[in-house]
Each structure stands twice: as structure tokens, then as C-alpha cells.
Amino acid sequence: MSQKPLELILARNLISALSTPAFLVDENGGIAFYNEAAGTLLGKGFDEVGHVGPSEWGGLFGPYDASGRTIAYDDLPVVRAVRAGRPAHQSFGVRAVDGRMHAVECSAFPLLTAAGSCGAIAIFWPAGDDFPAADLDGAVAGGERNGATT
Amino acid sequence: MRVDLWGTRGSVPSPGPETIRYGGNTSCVGVALTDGSLLALDAGTGIRNLGLALPVETTRLHILLTHLHLDHIQGLVFFEPLFRSQAEIVIWGPASPDASLRDRIGRYISAPLSPVEVRELPCDISFRACPEELEIGSARITAAPVAHRGPTLGYRIEDGGSTLAYLPDHEPALGTDLGTVDRDWISGFDLAADADLLIHDGQYADDEYPEHLGWGHSALSHSLAFARRTAARRTVLVHHDPLHSDAWLDAHAARAATAWEGSGGARDAVELGREGTSYEVDPATGEFSLAADEPAAAIAAPTTLAPR
Numbered sequence: 001m002s003q004k005p006l007e008l009i010l011a012r013n014l015i016s017a018l019s020t021p022a023f024l025v026d027e028n029g030g031i032a033f034y035n036e037a038a039g040t041l042l043g044k045g046f047d048e049v050g051h052v053g054p055s056e057w058g059g060l061f062g063p064y065d066a067s068g069r070t071i072a073y074d075d076l077p078v079v080r081a082v083r084a085g086r087p088a089h090q091s092f093g094v095r096a097v098d099g100r101m102h103a104v105e106c107s108a109f110p111l112l113t114a115a116g117s118c119g120a121i122a123i124f125w126p127a128g129d130d131f132p133a134a135d136l137d138g139a140v141a142g143g144e145r146n147g148a149t150t
Numbered sequence: 151m152r153v154d155l156w157g158t159r160g161s162v163p164s165p166g167p168e169t170i171r172y173g174g175n176t177s178c179v180g181v182a183l184t185d186g187s188l189l190a191l192d193a194g195t196g197i198r199n200l201g202l203a204l205p206v207e208t209t210r211l212h213i214l215l216t217h218l219h220l221d222h223i224q225g226l227v228f229f230e231p232l233f234r235s236q237a238e239i240v241i242w243g244p245a246s247p248d249a250s251l252r253d254r255i256g257r258y259i260s261a262p263l264s265p266v267e268v269r270e271l272p273c274d275i276s277f278r279a280c281p282e283e284l285e286i287g288s289a290r291i292t293a294a295p296v297a298h299r300g301p302t303l304g305y306r307i308e309d310g311g312s313t314l315a316y317l318p319d320h321e322p323a324l325g326t327d328l329g330t331v332d333r334d335w336i337s338g339f340d341l342a343a344d345a346d347l348l349i350h351d352g353q354y355a356d357d358e359y360p361e362h363l364g365w366g367h368s369a370l371s372h373s374l375a376f377a378r379r380t381a382a383r384r385t386v387l388v389h390h391d392p393l394h395s396d397a398w399l400d401a402h403a404a405r406a407a408t409a410w411e412g413s414g415g416a417r418d419a420v421e422l423g424r425e426g427t428s429y430e431v432d433p434a435t436g437e438f439s440l441a442a443d444e445p446a447a448a449i450a451a452p453t454t455l456a457p458r
Contacts, residue, residue: 003333003340006295012335013325114245114301 005118007111008032021104021124025078027117029054041104041124043097054079063092064101078122081108085117091127103127151289151309152430153347153438154180154445157196158423160319160353160367160389161221168395173425175199176221177318177389179349180445184310187287191305191316192216193241196425197225201232203445209236212286214293215243216319217302218254226255227264237273242293244301245279252277297321297337298366306341312431312438315345315382318389323372324364328379342380347429347438350376352387352422355402370402374409377420384438388423 004012008024012033015022021038023031031052039045042061052060054073063071073079077088087109093101108122157175165174176194183189188204190197190213197213204211211231215222231237243251255277256268268275280293280303289309296304296317304317315338322328322337333339342348352373354362359369367389368376377385387406390399403422410420428441 003294004335006297006337009335009337010297010325017325114247 004032005113007113007118011111011119011121015121021126023078023122023124024119025082025108025122026119027082029073029079029082031057032119038124041096041102041126042094043100061094061096063094063106065092076108077106078108078120081110081120081122082117085110085112094124151184151307151312151314152182152428152441153314153349154182154200154428155196155386155388155423155425156180156200156445157192157194157225158388158390158425159194159221160351160391162392163195163221163224164392168397171396171424172390172399172422175425176224177216178225179316181289181307181314183287183289185288187289188212189214189286189289189307192222192318193226193229194221194223195225195228198228198230200445201228201230204231206234209234210238211240213239213241214280214291214303214305215241216304216316217244217298217300218258219300219319220258222319223255223258227259227266232271232273232275235272239273239275241275241277242280242284243277244295244303246301250277251279292341294338294341296341297324299364302366304338304341306345310431312436313345313347314438315342315348315350315380317341317348317350319366320351320376321364321366321368321372322376323368328372328375333379336376336379338376339380342376342382345380345382346384346431346436348377348380348382348385349388349423350385351389352402352406353389353391355405358391370406371409374406374413374415374420377410378413378415383419384429385420386423386429387420390422 011024015035019037021041022035023038024033026032034046065071071092077090080088089107091105093103095101105125105127106122108120110120111118157178158173159176163174163176175196177192178194178196179191180200181189188211190200192215193213259268284291289307292306293303296302298319302319307314317338320338350373351368353367354369356369356371373387399422406420411417428445429438430441432439
């Protein structure tokens with residue numbers, strides 16, 4: 001069956017109704033959905049992007065650590081939440097489609113079912129405008145510093 | 151495959167002069183498979199009459215519970231075959247990390263709620279957490295969690311080339327638009343996809359739904375949207391609200407038919423379930439149609455029984 005697990009469906013329905021930027025990651029670590037608030041933050045809605053595989057994250061949004069380096073996929077809090085089955089939290093910057101940088105606090109928690117993990121939810125909290133965009137590893141040269149713009 | 155509606159009421163038994171035609175017994179559907187095996191879908195108070203209709207030669211029965219709300223298990227202690235020493239009853243239901251199915255049902259079949267305990271039942275009874283796929287007799291059965299309050303399963307039963315989908319307690323439209331969301335994101339979609347007969351929650355009128363948002367049941371337009379998206383050939387709406395009289399349900403049925411046909415659906419392909427009616431597969435077309443005889447007569451017919 002190609003149908004998503006019920007827990008993931010209900011999580012999507014929940015975050016669809018939230019004004020807080022939120023992402024849903026499936027059990028394989030791909031972005032299964034993000035809500036309108038996250039789309040506003042990133043500058044592109046999920047309808048335009050569609051499912052994002054694990055290897056495609058970096059090219060789309062970063063994320064970047066405080067020194068401007070791309071955070072490895074395996075180190076992202078939402079991936080850690082899926083794999084370890086426990087919450088994870090981290091501060092980082094994400095790059096919007098227009099190149100602007102947003103500093104966020106990300107909290108991720110796993111969606112555990114009787115059959116194991118079926119994914120995770122990551123919630124982004126805007127964290128001000130002090131993200132060091134100038135130090136980024138070339139991917140967003142000229143990108144504008146911009147924090148809590150959601 | 152033959153499908154008998156023994157209980158179509160939701161929430162609580164509602165006998166009385168206002169509910170005679172649609173019935174007052176809570177959820178129970180009997181299914182006679184092509185090889186003669188017998189299933190009961192849910193064990194609301196309707197299962198009492200199913201039990202009374204079973205001849206004593208019937209020794210093996212599978213009960214598939216969607217969930218353990220009282221309107222789906224209340225008839226268990228009044229199910230006569232449980233008190234037959236030669237009967238073998240297998241009860242399937244949703245798994246829980248909290249306790250075994252036996253222990254959870256045992257909370258009801260025990261003091262002070264019940265005069266008998268599970269261990270006192272003379273039949274050979276077993277309780278099994280339902281896997282995603284299982285085979286019973288000639289049927290291939292798929293079970294999957296669906297949107298309702300608490301762990302709840304829906305069932306898809308494929309037998310003899312026909313498919314029955316059973317989702318009596320279901321709120322697939324909670325937080326989403328069934329008309330536009332991708333099918334992979336619709337609760338219960340794969341269970342009901344292309345079903346020949348879909349038995350689905352249809353508890354509320356659209357104007358009643360806002361006051362019952364999140365209660366785990368569907369508004370009429372949601373039920374119809376689900377049927378339309380899943381391309382079910384025939385839809386029977388059940389889990390009638392205990393406050394809805396026969397007259398109210400007649401009007402509800404008319405609303406359903408008008409809306410269904412207005413959206414391009416086939417005439418007579420959507421109806422409200424009535425306790426005491428049966429559906430049979432026409433071997434020529436593979437389609438379900440209303441059976442001419444009463445459920446009790448069908449169950450008593452030797453060809454539909456499951457000899458041990």
C-alpha cells in the first residue's frame with residue numbers, strides 16, 4: 001500500500017492548521033510535508049516543492065550552523081529524532097528561495113507507533129536576525145540577513 | 151459473499167417507536183464468505199441477534215473488532231455462541247502498547263460490569279491483535295488504522311472477486327479537504343479503494359458536524375466525498391446517531407441521494423444502512439445488491455455456515 005501511516009496523516013492535518021512553521025519527515029528522513037507558515041519562511045510552498053528526499057535538503061534550504069557550514073543531514077535534529085526515537089533541538093539558519101537567511105530554533109520529536117517510528121515533526125521558532133549569513137559556504141553569497149520574518 | 155446488517159446504530163442502543171425501520175442495535179455486520187466461513191464485524195448489541203440466528207452446528211466464528219468503544223463490544227456478553235462449549239470464537243482487534251486485547255476486553259467482561267468473566271466462558275475463545283494482512287477462510291483481509299478517537303481499525307475483505315470495506319467509525323475529513331488532498335494522505339483510502347460495497351460512517355448532517363468536530367465521525371458531505379474519492383461502487387452509511395429518528399434518517403437518505411447524484415454519482419449507489427437488511431454479490435456482475443430474504447434466514451441456510 002502506498003498510503004501514509006495514519007499517524008503521519010493526522011500529524012499533517014494538525015500542522016496544516018498551525019501558524020508555526022512545521023515540517024513532517026517520513027521514516028526515511030524525507031520531507032513528507034511542510035505547512036504554509038514554513039512555506040512563507042522558505043519562500044516556496046510545499047505544493048511547489050513536493051516530497052524532498054534526504055539528499056536534496058541541503059540544496060534547498062541548508063540548513064547552516066553558526067559558522068556558516070552546511071549541517072550534515074545526519075546531524076539535523078529531525079533526522080536524529082527519527083533515528084534515535086527521541087526529541088532533538090538545535091539552532092541554525094535556513095536559506096529561503098530568495099536567498100534571505102532566517103535564524104531559527106528547531107525542535108523535533110519522533111512519531112512513535114506500536115510498529116515503531118513512522119517519522120518526526122520539526123517545529124521552527126524564528127530566532128532573531130543575528131544569523132551570520134556572511135560566513136556561509138558560498139551557497140548564498142549576497143544573501144540578506146533576516147531573522148524573524150514569518 | 152453475503153453481508154447482513156445486524157446493527158447500524160452508533161454510540162448507544164436506541165430502541166423505540168422512533169427507530170424501528172433503521173434499527174436501534176449498535177454496530178454489527180455478519181459476513182458469510184464464499185467458502186462458508188462466517189465473520190462478525192464488530193460486536194455491538196446487534197451481535198446478540200446474530201448469535202441467536204446461528205444454528206447450534208455453527209462451531210467456529212471470527213469476530214473482527216474495529217475498536218473497543220462500548221457500542222462495538224457491548225453485545226459480546228450476550229452473544230449466545232460464547233456459551234456453547236463446542237464453539238470456537240476468535241476475536242481480532244487493534245493492538246495497544248498498553249495491554250493485551252484480552253485484558254482490554256476483559257475490563258468489560260468482568261465485575262462489576264458483567265456477571266461473567268472471560269475465563270468462565272465455556273467456549274474456546276482467543277484474542278488476537280489484528281495484523282495488517284490475514285486470511286480467514288476464502289477471504290483476504292486487510293486491516294489498517296483509521297481516523298477516529300483511540301486505536302481504531304478499518305477492514306477490507308476480499309473474497310470471491312468482490313470487496314467489502316468496513317469503516318463504521320471514521321472522520322477522514324478532520325483537518326483536511328477530502329476533495330483536493332492527495333489520496334495517499336486520506337485516512338482509510340487504500341482500504342476502501344474500488345470497493346464493491348463500502349460500509350462507512352455517516353452519523354451527522356453537515357449542519358450538525360461543527361458541534362461534533364473531532365468526535366471521530368463524519369458529516370454527510372465527508373462520507374460522500376470519501377466514497378467518491380475511493381470510487382466505491384455502492385455505499386451504505388451507518389452509525390446512525392441515537393437522536394436521529396426514522397423520519398430524520400429518511401430525510402438524511404434523501405439528502406445523500408440528491409447530493410450523490412448531483413455530483414454525478416450513480417442512482418441508488420448510496421443509501422443508509424437499515425438493521426435487518428442484507429446484500430449479496432450477484433455472481434454475474436460481481437456487484438452487491440439488496441438480498442431478498444432476511445439476515446436470519448441467510449445465516450440459518452446450511453450453505454453459508456462454517457462447519458468445523
